[in-house]
Amino acid sequence: MPTDLNYQAKKELLESLISNPQEFEHRHAVDIANILKDIYHEEGFELFLEYLRKIPKEHLGEVLLELPEYLRDDALEELSVKKLADIVDELDSDDAADLIQELAEIDSQKEQEVLSELDKEDAEDIKKLQLYDDDMAGSVMQTELFSAKLDEKIKDSIKRLKKLKEDLGLDNIYMVFLVDEFGYLIGSIPLEDVITFDFNKTYRDYLKESYKRIISLKATDSLDSVIKNFEDYNLVVLPITDIDGKLIGRITSDDIYDIIEDRATEHIYKMAGVDDEAEEERDIAIITRRRAVWLGINLVTAIAASIVIGFFDDTIKAYVALAVLMPIVASMGGNAGTQSLTVMVRQLALNEISWYEAKSAVFREIVVSLLNGAIFAFVMGAVAYLWFHNYKLGIVIALAMVINLFFAGLFGAVIPLTLKRVGIDPAVASSVLLTTVTDIVGFFAFLGLAKVILL
Numbered sequence: 533m534p535t536d537l538n539y540q541a542k543k544e545l546l547e548s549l550i551s552n553p554q555e556f557e558h559r560h561a562v563d564i565a566n567i568l569k570d571i572y573h574e575e576g577f578e579l580f581l582e583y584l585r586k587i588p589k590e591h592l593g594e595v596l597l598e599l600p601e602y603l604r605d606d607a608l609e610e611l612s613v614k615k616l617a618d619i620v621d622e623l624d625s626d627d628a629a630d631l632i633q634e635l636a637e638i639d640s641q642k643e644q645e646v647l648s649e650l651d652k653e654d655a656e657d658i659k660k661l662q663l664y665d666d667d668m669a670g671s672v673m674q675t676e677l678f679s680a681k682l683d684e685k686i687k688d689s690i691k692r693l694k695k696l697k698e699d700l701g702l703d704n705i706y707m708v709f710l711v712d713e714f715g716y717l718i719g720s721i722p723l724e725d726v727i728t729f730d731f732n733k734t735y736r737d738y739l740k741e742s743y744k745r746i747i748s749l750k751a752t753d754s755l756d757s758v759i760k761n762f763e764d765y766n767l768v769v770l771p772i773t774d775i776d777g778k779l780i781g782r783i784t785s786d787d788i789y790d791i792i793e794d795r796a797t798e799h800i801y802k803m804a805g806v807d808d809e810a811e812e813e814r815d816i817a818i819i820t821r822r823r824a825v826w827l828g829i830n831l832v833t834a835i836a837a838s839i840v841i842g843f844f845d846d847t848i849k850a851y852v853a854l855a856v857l858m859p860i861v862a863s864m865g866g867n868a869g870t871q872s873l874t875v876m877v878r879q880l881a882l883n884e885i886s887w888y889e890a891k892s893a894v895f896r897e898i899v900v901s902l903l904n905g906a907i908f909a910f911v912m913g914a915v916a917y918l919w920f921h922n923y924k925l926g927i928v929i930a931l932a933m934v935i936n937l938f939f940a941g942l943f944g945a946v947i948p949l950t951l952k953r954v955g956i957d958p959a960v961a962s963s964v965l966l967t968t969v970t971d972i973v974g975f976f977a978f979l980g981l982a983k984v985i986l987l
Contacts, residue, residue, distance in 0.1 A: 585611070674784075684734060705723060706722065707771075715779055721743050854982055876944065
């Protein structure tokens with residue numbers, strides 16, 4: 533959809549699609565969701581809901597999933613049980629399970645009513661997927677897949693695939709998963725290879741070692757393992773088995789992209805002391821309360837740094853220049869520490885660093901911080917001397933900067949590693965702890981050295 537359409541043109545486009553439902557096939561759910569979002573902001577929820585209800589059921593589920601959470605929740609509350617059942621019935625099992633889970637958090641009674649309206653087999657699939665924890669592979673897998681037995685003729689499997697696409701809308705088929713007569717995963721063959729085979733032969737006729745080297749995970753494996761496998765092996769689809777090795781589902785790359793994006797957003801919010809779930813709220817009181825918690829913690833750490841400054845009030849009175857230069861030391865330490873902290877948190881989040889590599893990683897961050905400390909100590913020492921015509925003041929700020937950047941690099945690396953070790957998300961508390969360290973060390977080193985050297 534062109535991005536430069538004005539609101540009225542977008543609204544007219546949606547009305548045209550509603551008048552010609554078959555045209556929805558040519559529009560992406562994201563585009564429809566964006567139009568509905570504009571309608572909500574321009575004309576309110578009632579009109580938004582009116583247009584939402586007119587979207588064909590076979591497309592409505594995907595549109596709902598593309599809406600912001602606050603709009604989707606409101607829509608789930610307003611749509612009838614029958615309508616929701618029709619929507620869920622059209623979705624892939626993983627998306628259906630997500631939508632039902634979201635409905636359960638809003639209205640558990642309505643969730644049960646929707647499940648009772650579904651085909652028994654579909655309802656059972658959704659319930660099975662809901663049993664997996666959010667951090668397990670099974671929570672994001674879909675049970676719809678295409679598999680074939682070794683002795684099945686290729687032409688028969690292709691006919692079956694056509695029927696699956698017609699009856700179930702099976703899509704994103706990149707691989708034929710090969711299973712034995714009991715459903716145990718043996719290997720996989722890319723569809724691009726299958727179309728070159730003689731369709732009158734069986735898969736066993738073409739089975740070779742490279743097709744047996746299939747990467748798979750169990751439904752109980754962690755999502756971190758799923759993401760790592762997709763990244764390490766450039767996968768487009770990953771087969772999922774039960775604990776015995778039977779093929780029960782698959783995870784496609786589009787779902788992994790969404791998870792990576794969600795995790796990146798969550799980490800950015802946490803690094804800033806912001807609750808990602810709270811930011812989805814429209815209630816200003818809730819957002820204010822959640823943010824206030826971290827601001828309160830920051831206030832405590834700021835008071836701690838101010839207490840350190842208070843120990844040296846006589847020194848500051850004697851040399852007013854110290855008050856001018858003091859923020860520079862803390863700021864440089866804070867920025868250097870944030871650099872180390874960001875690198876370490878990212879590597880930990882992506883499992884790019886092991887405990888065996890932790891020592892060298894900490895050493896690297898310390899050396900980098902010290903080298904930068906030496907460079908900017910020289911620069912700032914010269915600036916202080918030229919500014920206040922006191923070489924001793926230049927020595928004080930230079931030494932303080934080296935000391936603070938050393939501790940910034942050390943704690944910027946050690947804090948997230950330590951938090952990870954004790955089971956705390958490094959993204960949550962690292963920045964607050966680091967700020968406390970760099971402020972206190974920076975002020976103490978600068979003012980302490982000033983008291984010794986200048987007085």
